[in-house]
Amino acid sequence: LRLFSGSANAELAQLVARYLGLAPGPLVRKSFADGEVYVQIQESIRGCDVYLIQPTCAPVNDHLMEMLILIDACRRASARQITAVIPYYGYARADRKTAGRESITAKLVANLITAAGVDRVLAMDLHSAQIQAYFDIPLDHVYGSPVLLQYIKDRQLEDIVIVSPDVGGVSRARAFAKKLDDAPLAFVDKRRQAHNEVEVMNLVGDVHGKTAILVDDMIDTAGTISEAARVLLERGAREVYACATHPVFSANAIERLSDGTFTEVIVTNTIPVAPERRFPQLRILSVA
Numbered sequence: 001l002r003l004f005s006g007s008a009n010a011e012l013a014q015l016v017a018r019y020l021g022l023a024p025g026p027l028v029r030k031s032f033a034d035g036e037v038y039v040q041i042q043e044s045i046r047g048c049d050v051y052l053i054q055p056t057c058a059p060v061n062d063h064l065m066e067m068l069i070l071i072d073a074c075r076r077a078s079a080r081q082i083t084a085v086i087p088y089y090g091y092a093r094a095d096r097k098t099a100g101r102e103s104i105t106a107k108l109v110a111n112l113i114t115a116a117g118v119d120r121v122l123a124m125d126l127h128s129a130q131i132q133a134y135f136d137i138p139l140d141h142v143y144g145s146p147v148l149l150q151y152i153k154d155r156q157l158e159d160i161v162i163v164s165p166d167v168g169g170v171s172r173a174r175a176f177a178k179k180l181d182d183a184p185l186a187f188v189d190k191r192r193q194a195h196n197e198v199e200v201m202n203l204v205g206d207v208h209g210k211t212a213i214l215v216d217d218m219i220d221t222a223g224t225i226s227e228a229a230r231v232l233l234e235r236g237a238r239e240v241y242a243c244a245t246h247p248v249f250s251a252n253a254i255e256r257l258s259d260g261t262f263t264e265v266i267v268t269n270t271i272p273v274a275p276e277r278r279f280p281q282l283r284i285l286s287v288a
């Protein structure tokens with residue numbers, strides 16, 4: 001068994017390797033002046049069972065291309081089996097057409113990964129479970145929730161309500177609530193009556209006087225989760241926690257998450273968060 005890390009999350013790869021009593025295998029990665037990527041595996045992997053760890057987080061296109069090149073290098077080096085471990089699957093939100101003449105990029109990415117020569121994929125908290133079906137090779141879909149749930153249980157919070165920040169995330173939040181002694185559930189329903197009208201945020205469920213725990217798969221710009229938190233506080237929630245597997249944290253996410261709205265922001269290490277971007281309310285749990 002050999003494990004190699006792309007450049008997207010070397011820290012997670014180190015932690016996984018430590019669990020296995022291994023070290024990530026040696027490889028050289030270079031970028032040419034024009035941006036092209038070069039990769040060379042620096043040991044024989046002939047006949048080996050190879051695991052490549054690479055979340056396709058920002059810069060998404062670079063990390064995706066690097067993963068494809070790594071897979072190709074392993075295939076051409078006669079690995080017996082290649083598994084792409086993709087803790088965060090970029091482009092997952094482009095999983096359907098919402099208007100004419102769009103791409104279903106999540107499917108395109110699955111095609112590219114398969115065509116590069118991978119035998120198996122291990123992914124965590126795909127934005128939508130249907131993405132599993134975009135692959136015609138085995139895909140193991142694992143979840144960050146056991147780690148997040150354990151943290152919440154250890155906090156021994158009282159009078160909690162689990163909240164989905166949007167209608168699309170209700171089943172995820174419901175599954176989360178079930179594992180917390182069937183905690184009550186609420187969700188935010190964002191509606192725009194007409195194109196030129198402002199959005200109305202309706203809250204379904206009771207959060208008054210409760211500790212609200214917002215659950216989502218990812219926090220990207222933090223727009224969704226901070227708007228939801230604002231509604232919860234307006235409706236009398238005592239405090240608000242944010243809980244998500246993937247800390248995408250783009251644009252002004254850090255400012256939004258650290259402005260005092262949230263008691264804690266709990267995420268996992270599927271995507272690295274640079275030390276200078278961490279803030280006091282942030283908790284990063286390991287899914288290694």
Ligand code: R5P
Pocket residue numbers: 093165166168169216217218219220221222223224225
């Ligand atoms: C949406 O369906 C997702 O589950 C997340 O709620 C969303 O992508 C988060 O994005 P942002 O943080 O930019 O609002």
